[in-house]
Amino acid sequence: xxxxxxxxxxxxxxxxxxxxxxxxxxxxxxxxxxxxxxxxxxxxxxxxxxxxxxxxxxxxxxxxxxxxxxxxxxxxxxxxxxxxxxxxxxxxxxxxxxxxxxxxxxxxxxxxxxxxxxxxxxxxxxxxxxxxxxxxxxxxxxxxxxxxxxxxxxxxxxxxxxxxxxxxxxxxxxxxxxxxxxxxxxxxxxxxxxxxxxxxxxxxxxxxxxxxxxxxxxxxxxxxxxxxxxxxxxxxxxxxxxxxxxx
Amino acid sequence: xxxxxxxxxxxxxxxxxxxxxxxxxxxxxxxxxxxxxxxxxxxxxxxxxxxxxxxxxxxxxxxxxxxxxxxxxxxxxxxxxxxxxxxxxxxxxxxxxxxxxxxxxxxxxxxxxxxxxxxxxxxxxxxxxxxxxxxxxxxxxxxxxxxxxxxxxxxxxxxxxxxxxxxxxxxxxxxxxxxxxxxxxxxxxxxxxxxxxxxxxxxxxxxxxxxxxxxxxxxxxxxxxxxxxxxxxxxxxxxxxxxxxxxxxxxxxxxxxxxxxxxxxxxxxxxxxxxxxxxxxxxxxxxxxxxxxxxxxxxxxxxxxxxxxxxxxxxxxxxxxxxxxxxxxxxx
Ligand SMILES: Nc1ncnc2c1ncn2[C@@H]1O[C@H](COP(=O)(O)OP(=O)(O)OP(=O)(O)O)[C@@H](O)[C@H]1O
Ligand SMILES: [Mg+2]
Numbered sequence: 001x002x003x004x005x006x007x008x009x010x011x012x013x014x015x016x017x018x019x020x021x022x023x024x025x026x027x028x029x030x031x032x033x034x035x036x037x038x039x040x041x042x043x044x045x046x047x048x049x050x051x052x053x054x055x056x057x058x059x060x061x062x063x064x065x066x067x068x069x070x071x072x073x074x075x076x077x078x079x080x081x082x083x084x085x086x087x088x089x090x091x092x093x094x095x096x097x098x099x100x101x102x103x104x105x106x107x108x109x110x111x112x113x114x115x116x117x118x119x120x121x122x123x124x125x126x127x128x129x130x131x132x133x134x135x136x137x138x139x140x141x142x143x144x145x146x147x148x149x150x151x152x153x154x155x156x157x158x159x160x161x162x163x164x165x166x167x168x169x170x171x172x173x174x175x176x177x178x179x180x181x182x183x184x185x186x187x188x189x190x191x192x193x194x195x196x197x198x199x200x201x202x203x204x205x206x207x208x209x210x211x212x213x214x215x216x217x218x219x220x221x222x223x224x225x226x227x228x229x230x231x232x233x234x235x236x237x238x239x240x241x242x243x244x245x246x247x
Numbered sequence: 248x249x250x251x252x253x254x255x256x257x258x259x260x261x262x263x264x265x266x267x268x269x270x271x272x273x274x275x276x277x278x279x280x281x282x283x284x285x286x287x288x289x290x291x292x293x294x295x296x297x298x299x300x301x302x303x304x305x306x307x308x309x310x311x312x313x314x315x316x317x318x319x320x321x322x323x324x325x326x327x328x329x330x331x332x333x334x335x336x337x338x339x340x341x342x343x344x345x346x347x348x349x350x351x352x353x354x355x356x357x358x359x360x361x362x363x364x365x366x367x368x369x370x371x372x373x374x375x376x377x378x379x380x381x382x383x384x385x386x387x388x389x390x391x392x393x394x395x396x397x398x399x400x401x402x403x404x405x406x407x408x409x410x411x412x413x414x415x416x417x418x419x420x421x422x423x424x425x426x427x428x429x430x431x432x433x434x435x436x437x438x439x440x441x442x443x444x445x446x447x448x449x450x451x452x453x454x455x456x457x458x459x460x461x462x463x464x465x466x467x468x469x470x471x472x473x474x475x476x477x478x479x480x481x482x483x484x485x486x487x488x489x490x491x492x493x494x495x496x497x498x499x500x501x502x503x504x505x506x507x508x509x510x511x512x513x514x515x516x517x518x519x520x521x522x523x524x525x526x527x528x529x530x531x532x533x534x535x536x537x538x539x540x541x542x543x544x545x546x547x548x549x550x551x552x553x554x555x556x557x558x559x560x561x562x563x564x565x566x567x568x569x570x571x572x573x574x575x576x577x578x579x
Pocket of ligand 2: 287288289328404
């Protein structure tokens with residue numbers, strides 16, 4: 001439980017510097033706007049289609065997009081700021097182990113992200129007051145969103161551990177996430193055999209089933225493994241100071 | 248308490264610390280002296296467990312800094328050279344985090360934080376955001392951070408730089424007090440700090456140790472050797488010969504003309520090092536007997552600065568440059 005002190009410190013920093021508030025506000029405004037437009041669409045075509053394919057799928061794909069926009073801004077400071085301020089020198093000379101530091105930071109970001117996502121539950125709740133629907137598909141979508149977000153956070157944290165510049169950190173995270181997205185964008189360019197392999201690793205394609213209201217244990221495992229993979233890379237990146245000898 | 252054996256640290260091609268070895272017994276306050284880039288901070292970082300040495304062996308309290316880093320970190324309080332604090336946290340929350348990170352039991356945390364706040368004179372600002380404090384106060388927060396959980400070994404990298412004089416005295420007293428039952432390593436550029444705070448001084452340059460001497464030893468040595476500056480009108484080599492033959496004189500060096508200003512044309516000036524009683528009377532009598540004009544004779548105090556500069560410049564190969572401007576050196 002040693003990571004709790006880092007966890008608490010990160011939350012104090014996020015809420016103390018208004019980063020958390022401003023990102024939450026942006027997240028809620030964007031997701032609210034998308035929910036509204038998706039609702040309008042559902043209102044027009046909902047009579048011909050079921051609610052999952054006409055509302056939830058669109059909504060969760062939009063949520064995925066907003067998540068991709070917001071999370072790099074949340075994770076960019078994780079290690080970059082510590083390096084810039086020199087506070088990494090404190091963390092590394094306190095009796096804290098690298099996994100404590102990494103988990104503390106990771107869970108702090110997850111906490112904030114889960115809080116944001118939790119607040120968006122207000123939209124379906126509002127809808128449920130005027131329209132009866134089955135909660136299964138949207139809940140599946142939310143599970144997927146949380147898993148996807150955790151993976152993005154681990155990815156952003158890894159990139160933040162590589163630089164001491166927050167802007168570079170955020171831009172590179174966008175770069176990597178967009179790369180994961182475009183991995184399967186153009187099937188013709190890559191070729192159908194390759195796409196079969198590549199799409200296995202596309203964070204964005206994996207999310208499709210969740211958006212359609214289906215929870216696949218394979219997909220859950222995939223996201224958890226990806227998250228662990230990036231956490232492991234972060235650990236390696238921190239440990240590299242021992243042989244590289246730089247800050 | 249601390250042993251360092253043949254420790255080397257490389258940054259790529261750069262050799263920052265080169266095969267240094269020293270030992271610090273429990274309860275000693277050691278001062279690291281050395282010019283910029285000497286390798287002081289690098290050595291301290293190795294001892295604090297920040298990064299391992301490239302080669303060599305270092306132990307703190309009998310624990311190896313490489314294989315038992317975690318336990319070393321529990322024992323060491325470290326104040327980094329770059330004052331590192333979270334500007335967005337209030338002083339108290341920051342120290343709260345530090346106490347938790349350093350495994351201070353929950354029950355004792357409040358008391359421990361109050362103790363370091365008091366010790367570093369932070370009472371008035373304890374609820375303010377660190378980023379809004381003045382530099383000196385941020386520095387004190389940095390020192391407070393190192394003191395949390397009463398570490399047995401304190402490693403303070405230039406702790407008094409940027410503090411107001413009153414606080415400097417305060418912090419030095421604090422270090423002295425802590426040094427009574429703890430091992431302290433401080434690095435500094437202020438030589439008088441070494442003589443007020445330290446039991447021993449280690450002088451480093453170019454990653455190597457030039458001297459490691461106890462302060463009592465050093466003082467005795469400084470008192471043993473005395474110096475005179477003499478300016479005489481007459482034949483330089485003859486004067487030198489005479490001075491060298493005086494009893495108890497150890498060395499005679501010429502002072503270069505340019506340094507003494509334009510009015511000294513036709514005269515020669517020397518620095519005479521000797522031991523024992525004042526020999527100004529004998530020197531002046533001997534010179535006057537030869538019929539040379541004695542323009543100036545003056546005792547120079549040999550200070551820690553002189554010794555330091557002499558050592559460093561010798562190791563840099565710039566020779567006896569220390570003798571060029573002795574007056575300014577004594578000023579401190
Ligand atoms: N992280 C690093 N990466 C590369 N080189 C470094 C690093 N840290 C220190 N150095 C180099 O190692 C040498 C010793 O540096 P160090 O910081 O130990 O000097 P110092 O004695 O503390 O000097 P100062 O009095 O200026 O604080 C310097 O040449 C410095 O440039
Ligand atoms: Mg230094």
